[in-house]
Amino acid sequence: MDYIIILIAAVFVNNIVLSQFLGICPFLGVSNKVSTSVGMSGAVLFVMTIATTVTYLLHQYVLIPVGLDYLRTITFILVIAALVQMVEIILKKVSPPLYQALGVFLPLITTNCAVLGVAILALGLEGGSLLKAVFFAIANSIGFALALILFASIREQLELADIPEGMKGVPINLLVAGLLSLAFLGFTGLV
Amino acid sequence: MAETINQKQNFLKGIVKENPVFVMLLGMCPTLGVTSSAFNGLGMGVATLFVLLMSNIVVSLFKSHIPSKVRIPAFIIIIASFVTIVEMVLEAFIPFLYEQLGIFIPLIVVNCLILGRAEAFASKNNLMSSILDGLGMGIGFVIALTALGVTREILGSGSIFDFKFVSEDANTFILFILPPGAFIALAYLSVLFNKISTKTT
Amino acid sequence: MGKKESTFINMVVSLLLITLVSGLSLGFINDLTIEPIAKAKLDRKINAIKLVLPEFNNNPVEDLVVVKSEFAKDSVEIYPAFKNEEFVGAAVIGSSEKGFSGLVKIMVGFTPDGTIQNIVVLEQKETPGLGTKMKDEKFLKQFRGINPSKFNLKVTKDGGEVDALTGATITSRAFGESVKMAYDEFLKNLDSNNTSKH
Numbered sequence: 001m002d003y004i005i006i007l008i009a010a011v012f013v014n015n016i017v018l019s020q021f022l023g024i025c026p027f028l029g030v031s032n033k034v035s036t037s038v039g040m041s042g043a044v045l046f047v048m049t050i051a052t053t054v055t056y057l058l059h060q061y062v063l064i065p066v067g068l069d070y071l072r073t074i075t076f077i078l079v080i081a082a083l084v085q086m087v088e089i090i091l092k093k094v095s096p097p098l099y100q101a102l103g104v105f106l107p108l109i110t111t112n113c114a115v116l117g118v119a120i121l122a123l124g125l126e127g128g129s130l131l132k133a134v135f136f137a138i139a140n141s142i143g144f145a146l147a148l149i150l151f152a153s154i155r156e157q158l159e160l161a162d163i164p165e166g167m168k169g170v171p172i173n174l175l176v177a178g179l180l181s182l183a184f185l186g187f188t189g190l191v
Numbered sequence: 192m193a194e195t196i197n198q199k200q201n202f203l204k205g206i207v208k209e210n211p212v213f214v215m216l217l218g219m220c221p222t223l224g225v226t227s228s229a230f231n232g233l234g235m236g237v238a239t240l241f242v243l244l245m246s247n248i249v250v251s252l253f254k255s256h257i258p259s260k261v262r263i264p265a266f267i268i269i270i271a272s273f274v275t276i277v278e279m280v281l282e283a284f285i286p287f288l289y290e291q292l293g294i295f296i297p298l299i300v301v302n303c304l305i306l307g308r309a310e311a312f313a314s315k316n317n318l319m320s321s322i323l324d325g326l327g328m329g330i331g332f333v334i335a336l337t338a339l340g341v342t343r344e345i346l347g348s349g350s351i352f353d354f355k356f357v358s359e360d361a362n363t364f365i366l367f368i369l370p371p372g373a374f375i376a377l378a379y380l381s382v383l384f385n386k387i388s389t390k391t392t
Numbered sequence: 393m394g395k396k397e398s399t400f401i402n403m404v405v406s407l408l409l410i411t412l413v414s415g416l417s418l419g420f421i422n423d424l425t426i427e428p429i430a431k432a433k434l435d436r437k438i439n440a441i442k443l444v445l446p447e448f449n450n451n452p453v454e455d456l457v458v459v460k461s462e463f464a465k466d467s468v469e470i471y472p473a474f475k476n477e478e479f480v481g482a483a484v485i486g487s488s489e490k491g492f493s494g495l496v497k498i499m500v501g502f503t504p505d506g507t508i509q510n511i512v513v514l515e516q517k518e519t520p521g522l523g524t525k526m527k528d529e530k531f532l533k534q535f536r537g538i539n540p541s542k543f544n545l546k547v548t549k550d551g552g553e554v555d556a557l558t559g560a561t562i563t564s565r566a567f568g569e570s571v572k573m574a575y576d577e578f579l580k581n582l583d584s585n586n587t588s589k590h
Contacts, residue, residue, distance in 0.1 A: 013493075019370045021224035025303055028216060070279065070422045073297040074271035074414070081267055113220045113301040120297055166386065170216065171378040178374030185371060188493065188519065227520060257406055260398035265410050272414035276421050283428035286436065347521065365521035 002127075003135055010139035012187040016114055017147040018180055023114030027148055028173060030105070037152035041145035043105040045138070047087060048115050051080050052137035055119040056130055076119050081110045114144055151180060198323055205327030207391070212335035212377075213384040217304040221295045222336055223373040229352045232340025233333065234288045235295060238281070240329030242273045243305050247325035250313040257314075266309045267300070274299045304332065342376050343367045441471050441483045444501025444510040448473035448480055459581055468577045479504055482581075485514065486574030491566040493517040496526075498567065500574040504582075507539045511571065523563035531557055531564075540575040 016022050023044070030040045055076050063069055088106045091099040109115060118140045122133040154176050163172050211217045218239065226232040249269050257265045278296050281289040289296065299305070308328055313321040344350055347368030349357035357363065366372045434453060441452050452471035459468050471483040481504060487497040497515035500508060513527045525531060534555055545568040546552025547561060556564035 021220050021370070021373070022298070024219040024223060025216075028219065070275065071415070071418060073275050073278065073300055074268065074418070076297075077267055077271050077300050078264070081264060111301045111303050111306060113298045116301050117294055117298055120294055166382050167378075171382045171385075174374045174378035174381070178371045178378060181374055182366075182371035185369060257410075258398040258402045261403045261407050265407060268407075268410050268414055272418055275418055279421055279425040279429070283425040283432060286432040363521065365519075368520040 002132070006125075006132070006136055007139045007142075010136065011143040011146060012184065015143045015147055015181075015184050016118070016140045017144055018177070018184045020117070022117040023112050023144055026105075026108060026112055026114075027151065027177070028170075030108070031148055031152040032155055034149060034152045034156060037148045038145075039101055040105045040108075041141070041148055043102040043109060044112065044114065044144055045141040046102065047080075047084060047106070047109050048118055048141045048144075049134060049137045050087070051083055051115050052119050052122050053130070053134050054083065055079055056122055056133040059123055060130075072120070072123075076116055080115055080119070084110050114140070147180070147184075151177060154180070198320065201320055202323040202327040205324065205329070205331040206334065207331075207388055209328075210331045210335060210384070210388075211304045211328055212332060212339075213381045214388075215304075217307060218302040218332060220298060221302065222339065223370075223377065225292050225295050226336055226340040226343055226373060227347070227368045228344045229337060229340040231288075231291050232336035232338075234285075235292055236329075236333030236336040238277050238292070238296065239299055239302060239305070239332055240326075242270065242277060242299050243308060243329045243332075244322065244325040245273045246270045246305055246309055247313040247321040248318065250309045251316065251318050251321035254314045262314060263306075263310070266306060266314075270305055270309065271300050304328065339373075339377055339380060342380060343372055346376070347372060440499050440512050440514065441473070441501075443512050444483050444499055445473045445481050446475075446501075446503065446509060448475050450474040452483065457581060459577065468573075470577065470581055481509060482578060484574040484578045486570035486572075486577070487515075488566040488569040488573065490562070490569060491516060491518055492523050492560065492562045493519070496563070496566045496570055498570050498574070500571055500578075502575070502578045505539070506541060506575065506578065506582075507537060508535050508571070508575075509537075511535055518560065518563050522557070523560040525557050525560065526563055526567050531555075531567075535571065540572065545569070545572045545575075 010016065014020055017024065017027050026040055026044075030036050058075065058079065059069075059072065063072060063075065084106055088099075091102065091106075118137050122128070122136050125132055125136055155173065158172065158176065167175070205211065209215055212219070212222050221235050221239070225235045246266070246269050250266060274297060277299065278289075281292075281296065308324060312324045316324070341351060344352075346364045347366070349355060349361055349363040364372070367376055437453060445452075450473060452473050455472050455474075457470040457472065459470065469485045473480050473482060481502055483499050483501045485497065485499050487495060489495055494517055495515060496513075496518070498511055498513050500511050503509055511532055516524065516526070518524050518526070544552040545554060547554045547556040547564050547568060549556060549561060550565070552568065554564060554568045
């Protein structure tokens with residue numbers, strides 16, 4: 001039951017992009033085509049899950065026991081940066097097709113605040129366990145994917161629309177994101 | 192003389208021509224996430240300004256001692272250290288703001304603005320220029336966040352910096368302090384900004 | 393001003409140095425701020441207690457009673473207050489998971505006969521502009537000076553006596569529930585409070 005609530009909350013109610021405002025940079029940056037947004041979502045799912053697993057263990061079994069809790073931010077970001085590099089190298093060797101699909105997005109992920117954000121938020125989960133933290137990461141990356149792919153589909157349509165001069169570009173995208181977020185607001189109170 | 196004009200431009204570019212939020216779209220997460228009130232926007236802006244300025248100074252001072260292949264991890268450590276300092280100082284002395292900004296304080300680390308300035312500017316320029324660049328960009332960021340915070344607070348809660356100018360139970364546009372309002376307010380503010388900046392230049 | 397070459401040793405040494413310096417300076421600042429942080433947290437608690445209770449001159453935080461409760465996930469905190477060794481009331485933390493966006497946590501101050509002195513909201517994630525109005529004077533004042541034994545803490549819609557916030561019935565329900573929980577815990581522990589220390 002707990003897990004279903006986490007899933008619904010992360011995907012719909014507290015959608016990481018549309019209501020928590022994490023990962024806005026890739027949300028606005030790589031959403032002009034549906035195909036690229038699918039690639040980005042895959043890369044985020046991959047990295048976010050691994051990163052949360054590693055940082056959770058590190059925090060629980062290294063930082064807290066030695067009382068270096070205050071080094072959390074610095075450790076986490078280094079772990080994420082190193083992980084992204086490692087994933088890139090390993091993918092290149094092990095699965096070239098997957099690397100082809102995700103490769104270009106990987107370097108961008110280091111500065112994706114959604115990854116660091118989820119890693120930190122996962123520490124504060126109620127009745128936290130490793131399994132819960134990992135599930136939380138997966139649920140949030142699904143939420144990220146949903147928002148990103150929806151947004152990209154709308155943006156593809158926007159190319160054909162007749163938009164007033166001053167609204168072209170960034171403003172119209174923000175407005176669309178606002179409307180999407182408004183739609184997701186309707187899910188509040190669900191859990 | 193040419194030098195001073197150059198420095199002046201260097202400082203001013205962050206505020207208008209290359210405004211991090213309205214023009215370069217950097218650091219959007221805190222921009223949208225914490226600006227539900229003017230005070231929060233200002234607080235976040237100042238915290239970011241501090242980290243940006245300090246990291247620009249340190250990176251510029253030690254740029255020749257950092258091998259180029261490991262420069263990114265080195266920058267990240269430097270930035271993360273200053274962020275942690277901000278985190279601890281805020282929790283100790285302004286706990287109210289610390290609570291309001293929440294997760295967005297540690298997330299200053301991944302604000303693309305800071306790493307971007309370290310990589311693109313401070314690692315190539317001297318101390319003085321880096322300080323001015325950091326100050327200009329930082330102030331540009333503060334202005335953007337405060338403007339967004341003020342707009343959302345006026346529309347959403349009918350107050351400015353917690354000073355209420357409508358009656359207690361008046362209906363306000365609650366939408367603007369909710370998440371969708373962040374996107375919508377920023378959309379119109381950037382239209383306005385574009386209009387003004389094209390007119391002045 | 394030659395750039396340092398990216399030899400393996402150079403890279404390792406410079407990264408190591410940077411990490412060392414940053415680790416040391418963070419440790420130093422942590423030492424400096426650890427006390428103010430603890431003090432700020434304590435101050436907030438004491439300020440909340442001062443707001444909800446009549447005048448007292450002991451240190452309620454030291455006399456804290458933590459009890460296991462069947463109503464809450466965590467244990468319930470009760471802060472008894474004494475003035476000149478005489479029991480003048482207790483602040484109890486009540487909470488409910490049934491708010492519109494989850495947890496609502498409040499501190500309720502009771503005088504010895506169970507009358508509510510005052511309430512402050514400690515934690516909430518309710519919708520800004522609707523549910524957050526539970527912090528407003530207009531909503532809170534209906535609880536002051538009442539005794540939950542003679543006052544139904546349900547909202548009027550459910551047959552109770554609490555005037556719900558406009559557009560935030562669920563929040564008001566959760567609030568009433570938290571007050572009820574705090575009251576129940578206060579009653580259960582009244583005897584131990586009275587006699588435990590003095």
